[in-house]
Amino acid sequence: MNSLTDRYVAATLRSIPPVQRSEIELELRAAIADAQEERGEVAALRSLGHPDTLAAAYSERPLHLIGPGLFPDYRRVLAVLLSSVVPIVFLAAAIADFRADAGLGSALLVAANAALLVALHLAVWTTLVFALIERSPSMRARRTPWDPASLPELPARRIDLGSIIGGSAVTAVITAVLMVLQATTVGVIDPTLWNSGALLIVVVFAAVAIAFDVIGYYVGWGVPQALASLLLTVLFTAAVVIAVRGGLLNPAYFDGIGWPAGTEIVGWIIIAVVVLLGLGSVSTAFRRIPTKK
Amino acid sequence: MIEDDALATHRQELRRGTAVLACLLILRRADYGYALLERLQGSGFDVDANTLYPLLRRLEKQGLLTSEWNTEESRPRKFYLTSADGMALADMLSADFTALHSALATLKEETR
Structure with a gap:
């Protein structure tokens, strides 16, 4: 049975880039040993927190898919896409299936299926694009700061x-x-x-x-x-x-x-x-x- | 009185801003992670182990600290030391802190 420390170190190193692993392992074990002397192994590991969180702090990777800067835009784009495309797909699929001589119930089922599929695709690809933008410094640099003049006029x-x-x-x-x-x-x-x-x-x-x-x-x-x-x-x-x-x-x-x-x-x-x-x-x-x- | 969580957050924010300066000052004399952690927590700086160790690596990567493995003792330990750049930043941050302190004192007087 591996010791608690071994398991902790392994769990942390799992999400750290291989290049840094050996050095971080040495540091981590030394830190755990020091803390263990004073407080005991469990308390020492507790004070270091969840290994995934520690690993994220070490590798400086964001702990979110889409951050607060992009999230409002993401939500709006997703809402517009879903509200525009899904009803049309639903209707088109219903009519197409209905004209192919199926019953109304079958047409609705086919339509619901198609609508769900399209909705899922929209959600996945939109999320993927935004997650990529979040992680790419060069793409984020291209975003210009918000300009008040671009606010839409109130509808008449x-x-x-x-x-x-x-x-x-x-x-x-x-x-x-x-x-x-x-x-x-x-x-x-x-x-x-x-x-x-x-x-x-x-x-x-x-x-x-x-x-x-x-x-x-x-x-x-x-x-x-x-x-x-x-x-x-x-x-x-x-x-x-x-x-x-x-x-x-x-x-x-x-x-x-x-x-x-x-x-x-x-x-x-x-x-x-x-x-x-x-x-x-x-x-x-x-x-x-x-x-x- | 506001609830405990909000209160703790406000107080934490105040301490977190000064943790880096505290590290740079303490490490003018080389020391290792755990000892630094004890020192900081003892002095009232709100720093957890899981923030301090990555922070030290980051500061080293930015050239503000240098490190050396000490293998003399029974356990090998990584000792950090404030670099010349680190000293320069520490001076700058100290000056900033003093300026803020007197600004706050002035505000307290003026808006009495």
């Missing part, structure tokens, strides 16, 4: 939580109306489409858009969020166009109310409304970006 119009929640309320009302119409009359929506539960994807979409908005509200709005919002809007508009042209509306309903041409016309109205709303939402997204001097 603060988008309040009220308007965001208002949007979700409207979506809920429209969905409820559709469901009632579908159940009580000859449905407006094509029955096969309705029965497949595909329109739930619209609800998923709305949920993602709202979550996106709320996160952006708290994390801060910038160009990445605006671009992501643009992408989201384009995806939604494209999906609606495909759905309408692909037989969203039920011709039987329009025949029933004596307006056969209604299928075409209402279809185009829907497309027009969605495109206009999309344009409005995109312009709001870009207007929200705080302008920097």
